[in-house]
Amino acid sequence: MCGIVGVVSQAPVNQLIYDALLLLQHRGQDAAGIVTEQDRKFYMHKAKGMVRDVFRTRNMRALPGNAGLGQVRYPTAGNAYSEEEAQPFYVNAPFGIVLVHNGNLTNAQELKQELFLTDHRHINTDSDSEVLLNVLAHELEKISRGITLKPAEVFAAVKNVHKRIKGSYAVIALIAGHGLLAFRDPFGIRPLCVGKSGDGGVMVASESVTLDGNGFDLLRDVAPGEAVFISEQGEMQFQQCAETTRHKPCIFEYVYLARPDSVMDGISVYQARLNLGKTLAKRVISTVPPNQIDVVIPIPESSRPSAMELAQILGLPYREGFVKNRYVGRTFIMPGQGVRKKSVRQKLNVVASEFKGRNVLLVDDSIVRGTTSREIVQMARDAGARKVYLASAAPPVRFPNVYGIDMPTPQELIAHDRTLDEIRESIGCDALIYQDVDAMKNVIGALNPKLDGFDASCFDGVYVTGDITAEDILRLNQGRDQVEEGEEDTSRLALPNSLNA
Template sequence: MCGIVGVVSQSPVNQLIYDSLLLLQHRGQDAAGIATADGNNFHMHKANGMVRDVFRTRNMRSLPGTVGIGQVRYPTAGSASSEEEAQPFYVNAPFGIILAHNGNLTNWPQLKDEMFRVDRRHINTNSDTEVLLNVFAHELQLASSGLELDPSALFKAVSGVHRRVRGSYAIVSLIAGYGLVGFRDPFGIRPLCIGKLETDHGTEWMLASESVALEGIGFEFVRDVLPGEAVFIDLEGNFHAQQCATNASLNPCIFELVYLARPDSVLDGVPVYNARLRMGDYLAEKIKRVLPADLKIDVVMPIPDSSRPAAMQVAAKLGVEYREGFFKNRYVGRTFIMPGQAVRKKSVRQKLNAMGIEFKGKNVLIVDDSIVRGTTSHEIVQMARHAGANKVIFASAAPPVKFPNVYGIDMPTRGELVAHGRTDDEVARMIGADYLVYQDVDALKNAVRDINPALKDFDASCFDGNYITGDVTSEYLDGVELARLAPAAQSDRDAASEAIDGGTARSQLHLQLSVE
């Protein structure tokens, strides 16, 4: 999960892209980058950190040009700590290409090897984005003839990318001297939308992960990029589009609507806020069916912010008072996208505070958008009990997360998922709740279809284990888990070594002081 944006304007774009990335900051807090094109020259600045920390006045002044792209990163492949893997990425041939990517390639290791052995291209990092950039560059070189590049050659190159690449990807890319390219994988797993702004000097265009990034800076939402479609906007603002994939079908990631996207965005014809309200309706019906009839619920409370719409609907449907019992510190990052269990656990207490007046002596129904690892849920239940709650009922607006997500969300190992291999009652005991109610998978899908009946299916792989790209096997998942666990094990060994060394050093220091 990352946030991407691309702009073709008649005036400098550095501030436009910066402002758009601020509106997409929820999609990634690990790193940020902006690249602009001034004639045939590229300018780029990227670094680890939040948008406001990465870009200073001097950095913005070094980004001239009327065409550009930007990205906020949340790492799912490669190293989260490596500044070299911040995006965008650049390759100098053909033409000069800069690219930013939202998603995750499932066959990037094979492609990396293929790039070296067959295409004779060197990949310098462990980022799947660099692999994707080089595949695109190679296909563009094959499709173009001579020194000129026309839209048909560009669309042919994107078709080549679709044939070779597997997984999820939404792309924005600059081609030196030509313009902005955007395309989406044939399943439309990750979102990408188109906006425009009519000015006295002509039409300006923007591509972005979410509609809020367009509308928040004054652009008009036009439509979503279709699955498998590529769009090309040249430097004069002329817009071209073409379907570049065979058998494309729309299967958007349903977890975007559950948690990832901002509530004021519209994804594939679905207002996110409305979808979350509808999830609350279905969840309330499930609560009525499964909880004991004699259990009195005094209040319904959300975990701010993404579960508020669902919680409001649950309260309304149950005829129970809705209250805000948790106060959120908005200056702590989202715990779901923080690396490491210890960091997440510590952050929950810094991020939320339970107000005792709302809990004391009450049977409290807490509604969250989802339960992934269970760490946050356990801490929240304990906070409610410490604040004086009589009983704590926990409800999830999403079904149990039982399977790894390999399409760009950081939940890749089964051992990290609290619901994997456990019953609902076992999960309830692990998080410390008196009762636990999960949304049903079909109910979640119906909640979205109620708003946009044209959506026939989704990527709901983390809930139902159905990987729509067709290339994710048990062996593949085993390999992903081994790759993820190996660095973690090495980190644990390094920490243990440091602790031993530190203990030895402290002993020596103590001995030295005693002797003196």
């Protein structure tokens, strides 16, 4: 999961891209990068770390130009410890191209062999984004050989890219001296939208909140399989470049990944989470009578809308029982699981008066590994709770994700091959209530009936691209970044949106 942005303007864009990346920081905290273009020359700075740490005044001054790209990275494949894999990526031929990518190519290894043996292109990292860049560069080179590059040729190259690559991808690329290109995979798994400012500037970004926060009006989402080319003057051309498309965005964006103030594929993320709270309330009633619950408490942050709606429907008090310390940095040396647990308590503290002597219903957005849930339930008991019930706004996560979320291997998933009671015992709560898969799809899908459905593969095991086998999952899991003993991994997916934000 990453956050990407591209801008074409009549004024310098370095500060604009920086501000956009701050609004996308929740999508990745591992690395950040910006590239700008002036007089057909690219200026780039990228490094590991968060946006505010990667870019200093001297770095910003060295990023001139009226067009550029940016990315915040959360690694899902490749080497998380290599600064070389921070984006954007650059290739010098044809024209000079820089690219940022959100998603995950499921056939990256085969493509890497093709690029070396057939296209005679060298890949220098383990990143699938560098593979994608070289496929695009090769197709542009074939199409444009001997002719002037125009939007029609760019779109033809994207058509060939769609034929070669598989998986999920939202892509923004800058072609030196020509303009900015953005395109989305034929299923629209990862998000991408376009906006325009009053002075004619154009921005393409992962989430609409990026446009809102920088004074751009949301025009629309890039459709599945569609490409948009933006000239250096800000003129936009759209074209469908995939032979067949189905609009099935990742449902986990609405459950957990995206900011609540974003609108993605016509669906308000905040409203989607309210709707999840409504259906979750029905599940709670069938498991724990509301008169046995004294208070509803969310586990910060993204569960709050669902918890508030659930509490209102059940007629129960809603309270903030956990306070998050936003200024605890990454703990670099974690010698064992005991210290790892300590870091959860450093980042999240209880308001003891909300727990003492009460039956509490904790509401979380999702439960993945279960380690954080187990610790939080124990924190509630230590604060004096009589009974601790736990409700998840998402269904059980039983399958790995292959489309750009760093979901653990099946063996690491607490719900994999376990019954509900076995999961409850492992977490240590008095009752465990999960969202229903079909209910989740229905209440979010009702917000935009034009969608063809969702990728909900981590919940139902159905991979929308239709080309994922058990062997593929094993291979992709071998390529994902593993959390080793001694490293911090306190969030449900090791993502920054909750405890690590």
